[in-house]
Amino acid sequence: LGAVNKVIKLVIADAKSPLHGLKDEDIIVQNGGLYSKVKPTVGELYTDILKRQGLQDVRASAITKVSTRQSTEANPATAGSAEAQIEDESKGNAAVQADEKLDRKPYSFHSFGAHFVKVLVDPDLGMxxxxxxxxxxxxxxxxxxxxxxxxxxGGMVFGIGMALMEETQYDPNRGRPVIKDLSNYLVPVNADMPDFEVEFINKPDTIISPIGARGIGEIGITGITAAVANAIYHATGKRIRQLPITPDKLI
Known part of the structure; x- marks a missing residue:
């Protein structure tokens, strides 16, 4: 929040910025930049703002204590220092104050998604x-x-590989992996790529944080294998429950 506030102050004071002269509360953060709350099409990216100001980055730090987070004793900021100034700004920020008072124990924080897959299956070769x-x-x-x-x-590509190609085979006598390197381990390549369409609800979750962002690390891969298997079932009538779904299981 401290770094964002610094950038907001920069654009408000910059006569060359399309956001010049606006108030703090009239500026919103979205899509990697700052934009007018009244006119969402008016704004600019962080990269353009920093380039015009001759800056590589803007840094700030803040100390926030939340009831459900494990508390840690931070070193007190020296009076008059930049850290102390940012800490004071955070204490006076309404969003941070509300965040500190919020009890998160009744809530579960997960990301959600749905995948839809279309496949083509060769009835003779099982490809x-x-x-x-x-x-x-x-x-x-x-x-x-x-x-x-x-x-x-990227998660979708991983899921396609898991559903159709990737498999570790073991020697039944020695119990060691037969495939020892990528020369015989199949993974999706450019020729295997489908048309991708990704959409986001983009609804802030202000319970998890004032910014409203949740984790996006692995949600792309979750569900892809099931969607591929369901699409194959819809195309062939064969329900395959063991991955990967290779041609020998379809012919």
């Missing part, structure tokens, strides 16, 4: 090609749309 994958994610506030989509698409 499966994933033609299209659509994913809709509820992960709270999206801080950066481009990187968020890339993260989900």
């Amino acid at each position: 499966v090609h994933v033609q299209k994958v659509v994913g809709v994610m509820d992960v709270g506030t999206i801080m950066n749309l481009k990187t968020a989509k890339n993260q989900i698409m």
